[in-house]
Amino acid sequence: MNITLARTYLAVLDLRNFNRAAEYLNVTQSTVTTRINSLESLVGQRLFHRSRSGVEPTDAGQRFRTYAEMIIQIWKQAQQDLLLPNARSTQFKFAAESALWPGLAKDFLKKIYRDNANISVLVENKSADAINSCLAQGIYDAALLYDVRPRTNVVFEYLFEEQLVLVSTTPRTQCVWHPEYTYVEWGRDFDMEHAKIKPPEITPPVIINYGNWALDWIEELGGSAYFPTRMIFDKVEEGTLHVVPDVNPFTRSVWFSYREKMAENDWFPQILNDLKEISERLKERNAGFIKKWKLL
Structure with a gap:
């Protein structure tokens, strides 16, 4: 799992908008779109409903939050563990x-x-x-x-x-x-x-x-x-x-x-x-x- 994809998903989930997520992550809106499309392809489920007013998570998109947070948490702990004195x-x-x-x-x-x-x-x-x-x-x-x-x-x-x-x-x-x-x-x-x-x-x-x-x-x-x-x-x-x-x-x-x-x-x-x-x-x-x- 690409940690960047998990972080991008969480930003979109919290902000409900690809543009605001892009500003938060300091990337372009097209980059956010590409990352979310890649993640949806990986998990085999649509995670967000897109509309002109913004985005809303699907049922699968809402449930995926726990797993995304765990992925990031495990990665953070792995980094900390490898850098222990x-x-x-x-x-x-x-x-x-x-x-x-x-x-x-x-x-x-x-x-x-x-x-x-x-x-x-x-x-x-x-x-x-x-x-x-x-x-x-x-x-x-x-x-x-x-x-x-x-x-x-x-x-x-x-x-x-x-x-x-x-x-x-x-x-x-x-x-x-x-x-x-x-x-x-x-x-x-x-x-x-x-x-x-x-x-x-x-x-x-x-x-x-x-x-x-x-x-x-x-x-x-x-x-x-x-x-x-x-x-x-x-x-x-x-x-x-x-x-x-x-x-x-x-x-x-x-x-x-x-x-x-x-x-x-x-x-x-x-x-x-x-x-x-x-x-x-x-x-x-x-x-x-x-x-x-x-x-x-």
Whole structure:
């Protein structure tokens, strides 16, 4: 597969216009047309409907996105792998849902890097669906995520249950709906559970799909939102955030997924044990937090 064809396809898919795709790629419109025609010939399917107003993907064109992204991802990783310094000749390809970075994935990866002089790390933030798919394809070696999907040759290890707690920048009591509430998209399971308590006629004034951004937002502008306890331990103790009393937290399961063959590496059992120790400390601190604030 020509990587250039995959990149051109993605540009056309995102911009819905051959001319704009050409400008983005810094090539001529005829070059874009030739590349798309070549790609359609290779896959044996029409990928786009052309019209005077622009282009729209066919069903096949929409489905091909996942494969094009994987092709580019594998190529990028191959380039990085071949250019690794001799001192860190083993690459650990890791992904995580963004919500699991603070207090967990970050600490885990720092320990790997510090304790293993021969290992380099490639770290990416992806959705659960993308992570599960990439694990099955062998693009990632391991991942931390909430939503796991059974896959051949992929192992899933349960780590712990964590609570997402409602906190506010000013002390307040429970209410049906707070006007300064920020909704954080913590994933599909959270969305479904949250929908059960949200008044259907109300839309949150602020919706953010990245936890760190949401935390920055309410700290600067005020308001309240749900966060995993590991993100707010210290802020609650300092008094910069306040637990909203009498509001039940949401619970989510945290999993570590990895390709089965990773267990063959002599260094892997130790990093798995390190992750379990980090998780156990979080579990204990979380339990103490929940007990202190009488949230369950």
